[in-house]
Amino acid sequence: QQKDKTYKLSIMHTNDTHAHIDNVAKLATAVKEVRAAKPDSLLLSAGDVFSGTLYFNEFKGQADLEFMNLLKYDMMTFGNHEFDLGASPEGHQALADFVKNAKFPFVSSNVNFSKDDKLKNLYKGYSLKYKNGNIYSAMIKKVNGENVGFIGLTTEETKDISSPENVKFENYIREATKDVKLLELLGVNKIVAVTHLGYDDNPEYDNDLNLAKYVDGIDVIVGGHSHTQLNAPVVVTTDEKGKKKDPTVIVQAYQYEEYLGTLDVEFNKKGVVTGQAGQLIKLADKADDPEAAQLLKKYSSKIAELKNKPTGGVAAKALANPRGDTGVSVRSSETELGNLITDGMLDKAKDFNPNIVASFQNGGGIRAPIDQGDITYGDVLTTLPFGNTLATMKLTGSEIKTALEHSVSQEPKENGGFLHMSGMKLTYDSTKPAGNRVVTMELKNADGTFTPLDLNKEYVIATNAFTAKGGDGFTVFQNAYNQGRVTDLGLSDWENLRDYVAELGTVNPQIEKRIVDVARP
C-alpha cells in the first residue's frame, strides 16, 4: 500500500437474521459474487442470529452457525436475542456453544460476562492476537494491507427485553470511547463499530446516531436491532453539539436474510473517511448456491416434520396476533389468543396448586397468530418461542394492582409487558396518568361470579419465568422473586399450550371483556 494513496475498505454485513436460514443459499450466492469482485471484503454480523423460527427452537443456533462458518463470517457482535435462553435450566449454554463452535471471533466492548459461568471463560478482553470461538472487547485485523480496529456494542435494553441473567451491559458511550482510544493509542486510525443498538432507537437507552455523535473516532457503524432498511449509507458529520466532525458512515441491512448489505469506504492517509458507497443486495433475486442448498436439506427436512406434527387441537377460527400503536394490539388489548394461552396456564398451574387464582402472560411474549384448522407443533412453537417455564408467585392484592398499573401504563402505545389474564378481570382508564389507571380488579369464582380483589390479602398467581423475574420492567415481580416468593414449576409454556389445545379439541376462545379500557368506545 503506497502511503500517498487512499485506502479502501470493503464490508458485507447482515443483522437480525433471526434463524431465517431458508434464505441462506441465496445469501451464499451473493457473498460469493461480492468476494469474486472484491476478495478482501469482510463479512460481519451485527447480531440477533438467535430466535425467530423453528430452526432456532430445534437447533439452538447451531444450524445458523454451520452456514456462518461455511460463508466465512469474519466477526460478530451480540444482539439482545442472543441472551434469550439465559433463564432456561441450561442457562447460556446455547450461546456458549455458539461462540465456541464459531470459526470467527466475537467483538463486544460493553457486555460484561464475568458473572456468567458459561461465558466468562470465552471472554478474552483485549488481545492483539485473536482466536476464533472467543470474545474480545476490541480487535485489530489486517485488511487489504492495513490495520483496521473493531469494537462491538449491544443495547443496554437487553436487560429488560431478554434474559441475560448475570450478564451485565455497561454504558455504550463510555465503553466505546475507552476502546476507540485504546485502538488509537495502538496506532489504528480506521475504526469500525459492529453494533446492536438500533439505528434511531429509543435514545433513553442507546442508538447508532448518538454513538456517531458522542464518540469521536468511529469511522463506520455496522448496525442492527431496529431492523432498519438503510438502502444507502447514512453519513453523520456533526457531533452532539452540532459541531462539524470527521464523517461516520452508518449501515444496516433490514432483517431475516432478505438482503446482504455492502459498503465500500475510502480513507485518506490520516484515516478520515473521504468517500463511501453502499447498497443492499436483494437476495430474492439470487439463485441458490448448490452447496448451501444441499446442506440446508439436512435441517429443513427435520423442521418440516416438526412443523406439521399435529397437536390434536383444532382452531375453530383464526386466532390473530395484531400489532401496532393504534387499534387492537396484543401489546395493548385483550385478544382471543391471549385468553387461550392464559387459560392454559391457569389450568396447568391449578394441577400443582389449587389455590392459584389467576394467570398472566406478557403480550410481548406472544409472537405469532394461529391459523384456523389443525394446530400443529409448528404453530405452538412459533407462537410461544421462548421456552419459558411456568412459575407461581405469592403476591398481595396491592402488589397485583401495582403490576396491573404497569401493564396498562403505556397505552395507547404498545407495551411488551401488557398482561393478558385468566381467572380475573380488569377495568382501567387510559385517559388517567400512568400509575393511576386501574378502576376495578375482580377475581373469578368457581361458580362464574366475581369478587373484588382484596388489596391486603395474599394470593398465588401463575405467570411465565421471564415475567416473574421482572422482565418488561415488572419490578414488583422481581422483588417477589428476590424474596423467594416465586416457584418455578419447570413446565415449558409451549408444551402447556400444546397439551391444553389437545385437551380442548375444538379451540374457540372468545373476547370476554377480561380487560376493558373504560375510555375506549
Ligand code: ATP
Ligand atoms: P429485535 O428482534 O429487533 O431485537 P425486539 O425483540 O427487541 O426486536 P420486540 O419484538 O419488541 O423487540 O421484543 C421484545 C419483547 O419480547 C419484550 O418486551 C418481551 O415482552 C418479549 N420477550 C423477550 N424475551 C422474552 C421471554 N423470554 N419470554 C417472554 N417474552 C419475552
Ligand code: ZN
Ligand atoms: Zn432483531
